[in-house]
Amino acid sequence: MIETKDIHFTYRTGVEALKGVSLAIRDGEFVAIMGQNGAGKTTFVKHFNGLLKPTKGEVLIDGISTRAVSVAKLSRKVGFVFQNPDHQLFSETVEEEIAFALRNFGFEEAMVEKHVTWALNLLDLTEYRKASPFMLSGGERKRVALASVLAWDPDVIILDEPTIGQDHRQKEKLRQFIVQLNEQRKTVVVVTHDVEFVAECNPRVILMVDGEIVADGEAKKILTDATLTLSASIVPPQITQIFHNLADFGLPSDVIDIYEAKKILSDRLMEMRR
Amino acid sequence: MSVFEGFRFRRVTSPIHRLDPRIKFLYVLAMFVVTILFTEFLPLLVLFFLPVPFVFAAGVQREWLRSLRGALFLATIIFVFNFIFSYFYRVYTGAALLEYSISMSLRFIVLVESFSIFFLTTSPDHLSLALEQSHVPYEFTFAFTTAVRFVPVLAEEAQTIMDAQKARGLELERGNFLKRVRNYIPILIPLIVSAIRRSLELAEAMESRAWGASSKRTNLYTLQLKRSDFALITLSVLLLAVGLYLRYFVPIPTLGQFLPPLPF
Numbered sequence: 001m002i003e004t005k006d007i008h009f010t011y012r013t014g015v016e017a018l019k020g021v022s023l024a025i026r027d028g029e030f031v032a033i034m035g036q037n038g039a040g041k042t043t044f045v046k047h048f049n050g051l052l053k054p055t056k057g058e059v060l061i062d063g064i065s066t067r068a069v070s071v072a073k074l075s076r077k078v079g080f081v082f083q084n085p086d087h088q089l090f091s092e093t094v095e096e097e098i099a100f101a102l103r104n105f106g107f108e109e110a111m112v113e114k115h116v117t118w119a120l121n122l123l124d125l126t127e128y129r130k131a132s133p134f135m136l137s138g139g140e141r142k143r144v145a146l147a148s149v150l151a152w153d154p155d156v157i158i159l160d161e162p163t164i165g166q167d168h169r170q171k172e173k174l175r176q177f178i179v180q181l182n183e184q185r186k187t188v189v190v191v192t193h194d195v196e197f198v199a200e201c202n203p204r205v206i207l208m209v210d211g212e213i214v215a216d217g218e219a220k221k222i223l224t225d226a227t228l229t230l231s232a233s234i235v236p237p238q239i240t241q242i243f244h245n246l247a248d249f250g251l252p253s254d255v256i257d258i259y260e261a262k263k264i265l266s267d268r269l270m271e272m273r274r
Numbered sequence: 275m276s277v278f279e280g281f282r283f284r285r286v287t288s289p290i291h292r293l294d295p296r297i298k299f300l301y302v303l304a305m306f307v308v309t310i311l312f313t314e315f316l317p318l319l320v321l322f323f324l325p326v327p328f329v330f331a332a333g334v335q336r337e338w339l340r341s342l343r344g345a346l347f348l349a350t351i352i353f354v355f356n357f358i359f360s361y362f363y364r365v366y367t368g369a370a371l372l373e374y375s376i377s378m379s380l381r382f383i384v385l386v387e388s389f390s391i392f393f394l395t396t397s398p399d400h401l402s403l404a405l406e407q408s409h410v411p412y413e414f415t416f417a418f419t420t421a422v423r424f425v426p427v428l429a430e431e432a433q434t435i436m437d438a439q440k441a442r443g444l445e446l447e448r449g450n451f452l453k454r455v456r457n458y459i460p461i462l463i464p465l466i467v468s469a470i471r472r473s474l475e476l477a478e479a480m481e482s483r484a485w486g487a488s489s490k491r492t493n494l495y496t497l498q499l500k501r502s503d504f505a506l507i508t509l510s511v512l513l514l515a516v517g518l519y520l521r522y523f524v525p526i527p528t529l530g531q532f533l534p535p536l537p538f
């Protein structure tokens with residue numbers, strides 16, 4: 001359970017990035033935090049593992065204030081995958097890279113080995129076990145970064161812009177992967193402005209504008225709300241746009257899922273043919 | 275990273291910002307020489323307060339204080355080392371020892387202070403212009419200004435990398451001295467790799483914008499000495515002259531004259 005109570009955060013430069021944000025994320029929830037650049041998304045989630053402490057207000061992880069424990073301790077529970085894998089890769093081999101965090105958390109060597117093998121397998125990286133992370137492609141490096149966090153099996157996984165620089169196939173894999181994690185009762189928090197990706201995942205969406213939460217609810221409701229999306233400078237999914245534009249034909253305006261859209265359209269077409 | 279803060283230029287204008295960077299550098303050099311001349315506490319204290327009016331005229335007090343705070347840590351180390359070694363090798367004793375150690379760290383602070391003011395009030399563009407007009411080859415000028423310009427970018431990146439590794443359970447402050455040094459490997463490697471990557475990208479971007487296509491460069495602006503610049507020249511020369519005079523012709527009071535005998 002992640003709880004933030006009216007948190008404010010001001011950077012040393014004087015920029016007020018968060019202006020009173022209150023939110024509760026229950027265990028096992030799948031949440032997407034959306035909003036334009038500079039809306040405070042990343043600043044907000046950096047509070048979840050204590051990297052940033054609120055200048056006012058409080059963040060509670062399973063009832064414990066992030067001020068009371070170290071980042072290392074919180075990270076054991078809350079795994080954070082950074083946007084750019086190049087900000088964390090440093091080891092000679094992929095295997096070592098993944099083992100780094102496990103050793104930091106004091107896993108026994110036998111357990112380190114087991115978890116590394118498991119994480120490599122999970123992300124399809126087994127063949128690169130002995131390769132240098134610097135020789136891998138961008139997408140592969142991103143997966144190594146992800147594996148290096150998932151390896152210690154945290155209860156909460158925060159992904160900062162996981163879809164940037166990924167091709168469609170990798171995105172689809174990532175989506176299935178998140179769904180799978182979520183089915184294992186893991187809490188997943190995704191920071192993104194990839195509307196199509198969110199539309200396909202259909203999580204709880206939290207919309208941020210200028211350091212404040214302006215909307216919180218089902219993806220279906222938020223992504224199809226023209227005023228809300230406009231205020232947050234995001235564009236509704238393409239399928240929603242088509243349905244909006246064809247509203248005169250009596251098409252529903254709250255569709256984000258392609259399969260649902262296809263069904264509605266084919267039903268209509270069948271009717272017409274008759 | 276607070277030391278860097280004291281060298282980060284912010285785009286504001288003030289009489290100090292408008293001074294010719296070449297002259298400002300001359301002044302810094304004069305300060306440098308005079309500072310090196312003295313090992314006594316009193317003149318160094320005067321030298322420490324000498325640039326304060328400049329700081330206020332330029333309105334960079336906050337950044338300036340921050341750089342001093344950053345320098346304080348190193349200054350403490352300098353103090354401790356000088357004190358210990360001078361004590362054991364019996365170079366100085368009593369008040370002279372205390373004065374020597376304090377002066378050494380104060381000297382360092384004064385040097386940081388003057389360079390900090392120079393960089394806080396001189397825009398990278400101005401600096402490169404000054405170098406160019408001093409007939410430094412443009413390749414060197416460009417490399418220099420690029421390096422200066424990327425310091426804050428690098429500092430920011432180091433912060434992000436630190437966050438990313440902390441999120442993987444890295445505790446920088448844990449372990450003995452050697453372990454603590456080793457703790458920085460996961461931060462330095464990504465930082466260096468990304469700096470090299472960035473420099474290659476920058477080189478490509480420059481090539482694609484025809485960098486170095488014409489050998490004769492012209493500038494929209496040229497630096498010209500104004501009256502205030504001549505005032506600073508006079509001040510710098512005066513500073514140097516007074517410093518040299520005091521050093522060689524005037525006995526300088528030492529701390530020992532004001533303190534009771536000390537036990538070390």
